[in-house]
Amino acid sequence: MSNRILTMLLLACTLSACGTAMASPPGTPVPDLTVERVDGADGGKVYQVVSSGTVAAARDVAWRVLTGYDQLADVVPDLKSARVLSRHGDKVIVEQLGAARFLFFNRDIRLVVQVHEQPPDRIDVSLVDGDMKVYDCHWELMALDGGGTRVRYRASIAPKFYVPGIVGTSLVRKDIARMMGAVLSRMDRQ
Numbered sequence: 001m002s003n004r005i006l007t008m009l010l011l012a013c014t015l016s017a018c019g020t021a022m023a024s025p026p027g028t029p030v031p032d033l034t035v036e037r038v039d040g041a042d043g044g045k046v047y048q049v050v051s052s053g054t055v056a057a058a059r060d061v062a063w064r065v066l067t068g069y070d071q072l073a074d075v076v077p078d079l080k081s082a083r084v085l086s087r088h089g090d091k092v093i094v095e096q097l098g099a100a101r102f103l104f105f106n107r108d109i110r111l112v113v114q115v116h117e118q119p120p121d122r123i124d125v126s127l128v129d130g131d132m133k134v135y136d137c138h139w140e141l142m143a144l145d146g147g148g149t150r151v152r153y154r155a156s157i158a159p160k161f162y163v164p165g166i167v168g169t170s171l172v173r174k175d176i177a178r179m180m181g182a183v184l185s186r187m188d189r190q
Contacts, residue, residue, distance in 0.1 A: 035173045053151055080097045080098055083095055109131045122138070
């Protein structure tokens with residue numbers, strides 16, 4: 001019984017420390033966000049993410065931030081680099097190198113994705129190769145009547161490496177919240 005209580009206390013401290021270490025800087029927009037861990041097509045678990053936020057920036061400004069692939073590492077936390085490998089019309093192949101961090105756990109992540117641009121309001125991203133089993137993301141930009149833009153992000157993701165189920169959803173939630181907050185902030189600073 002005491003081992004069980006010790007494990008629960010350790011887990012609570014771990015989650016608390018993770019939340020503190022990964023907090024967004026003051027002034028960063030807080031997006032709407034839901035993350036669910038669901039059964040995937042292959043029987044494994046997949047994280048379903050839906051996040052959105054509103055920025056004062058016009059839709060074309062938001063579009064430039066999202067499609068400035070070579071500058072994404074300056075925008076997205078834990079993204080070390082991003083570079084365009086090829087471009088053919090509205091399809092772009094991008095390599096991204098990033099890091100996953102959780103307390104003392106550090107893992108480099110490499111992704112090669114295909115981006116399908118559908119100006120002025122939709123970007124679809126799908127996995128070509130890398131350290132994820134599933135990586136399927138969609139960005140939607142909706143111009144608002146009074147000015148500004150509603151930014152919506154939807155994703156299905158599953159890493160190739162083990163993530164403990166009990167903390168995985170919390171980690172994904174914190175990571176996506178930081179990413180969305182940073183992207184929304186950059187849109188409004190442009």
